[in-house]
Amino acid sequence: MTLSYLHRMHGPASYPAEAAERAPHILKTWLRYSPDAKPEIRxxxxWAENAIMLHEADRISGGKVRLLDADSRIRMHGDCTSYVPSRPGAAPAFMYGMWRGSDSVSFPDDVDMVGNNAEAVRAVSAYPTATAFLEAAGRDFHICDADTHQLNAVLKEMHDAGHREVFIKTRFKESACRLTMPAEADDLWYKTVRGSDLEWFLVQHEGAKGVLFIQGVFEPTHEYRMIIVGDQVSTGAGCVEAFTPLDNRGDLFDPRTEEVRNRSSVTRNPDIVARYIEFARSFAQVWATEVGDDMMYSLDLALDATTGNIRAIELNPMTNLGLYACNSAALADAIADVFAPAKEPA
Ligand SMILES: Nc1ncnc2c1ncn2[C@@H]1O[C@H](COP(=O)(O)OP(=O)(O)OP(=O)(O)O)[C@@H](O)[C@H]1O
Ligand SMILES: [Mg+2]
Structure with missing residues (x-):
């Protein structure tokens, strides 16, 4: 059995007109799978984040990527694979590529999605419950239901420990903010979130309950995304929003970062990145021992400007994940290496 590659082309009928100049080799692959695609303004x-992974899967499979057609079996909304359960015993297949908006595809039931199936996504999404993460986070990190008593108790515990600021984010990325707690420790939830994005968080629809991650504050600088496949750190790049893997210049770990995300200019920082690589390699082993290695995920890191220590910010499953200037070829090679079924003994 070999590992096969599936792909859902994001808008196969067209490609952005500038692709001919900016990414001719990627476009060539695109047109081989969709010969009638026309240039348009998009x-x-x-397009590039999706087309690059088609290009890499094509290279590594020797031109045999299986395209998924539109259908109504699996609905995707950015989060492309998290509904696909593993099917032990079926032929292993891999799929990754960014989507935007709604899509629905016919996902074949003769394959076992590896690395990125529902179980893998669930395990990675539960990262704040793993000791491996909490140690790498190096700060207080609480998971809290949308319940006034629980929220007040967690904030009181942090207040008693000397915190006067907290970083609170919602479980599903609706909002993330740094907030100041009042000097007096009564009615902390309401007084802390008043006037912020989270003020209405406890007003829930139809009884649905949200979850918050409440953390100690630090000063993140040089934010960096590592992509871990199994227990291997495959590639990494600074969290520079303007970059895609097309901006990678051949480094496995792109040395460019912004001191403050979205606010500073891009500079080369190979020494910081060397420390990140060592940190991520050790993290990947500890995570694999505690949680497992049958998955892939991103590990976001930052340097705490106050202490100079490396801290893990968060983990993300490979659902709708930006790769910045990661090395897409190294990523595809790692996937083939880690998820290819063991060779039959000679
Ligand atoms: N504990 C913290 N203290 C201070 N700043 C933080 C903390 N955790 C995260 N941040 C900052 O907030 C940003 C968003 O946090 P995080 O990545 O955990 O949330 P998110 O919901 O995934 O947001 P995004 O989609 O912007 O990455 C980080 O990139 C970092 O700059
Ligand atoms: Mg994030």
Whole structure:
């Protein structure tokens, strides 16, 4: 059995007109799978993030990527694979590529999605419950239901420990903010979130309950995304929003970062990145021992400007994940290496 590659082309009928100049080799692959595609005005980065992985899967499979057609079996909304359960015993297949908006595909039931199936996505999404993560986070990190008593108790515990600021984010990325707690420790939830994005968080629809991650504050600088496949750190790049893997210049770990995300200019910082690589390699082993290695995920890191220590910011499953200037070829090679079924003994 060999590992096969599936792909859902994001808008196969067209490609961005500038692709001919900006990414001719990627476009060539695109046109081989969709010969009638026409140039039009569309978002180049969205197209590139999807087309690059088609290009890599094509290279590594020797031109045998299986395209998924539109259907109504699996609905995707950015989060492309998290509904696909594993099917032990079926032939292993891999799929990754960014989507935007709604899509629905016919996902074949003769394959076992590896690395990125529902179980893998669930395990990675539960990262704040793993000791491996909490140690790498190096700060207080609480998971809290949308319940006034629980929220007040967690904030009181942090207040008693000397915190006067907290970083609170919602479980599903609706909002993330840094907030100041009042000097007096009564009615902390309401007084802390008043006037912020989270003020209405406890007003829930139809009884649905949200979850918050409440953390100690630090000063993140040089934010960096590592992509871990199994227990291997495959590639990494600074969290520079303008970059896609097309901006990678051949490094496995792109040395460019912004001191403050979205606010500073891009500079080369190979020494910081060397420390990140060592940190991520050790993290990947500890995570694999505690949680497992049958998955792939991103590990976001930052340097705490106050202490100079490396801290893990968060983990993300490979659902709708930006790769920045990661090395897409190294990523595809790692996937083939880690998820290819063991060779039959000679
Ligand atoms: N504990 C913290 N203290 C201070 N700043 C933080 C903390 N955790 C995260 N941040 C900052 O907030 C940003 C968003 O946090 P995080 O990545 O955990 O949330 P998110 O919901 O995934 O947001 P995004 O989609 O912007 O990455 C980080 O990139 C970092 O700059
Ligand atoms: Mg994030």
């Amino acid at each position: 978002d180049f980065e969205d």
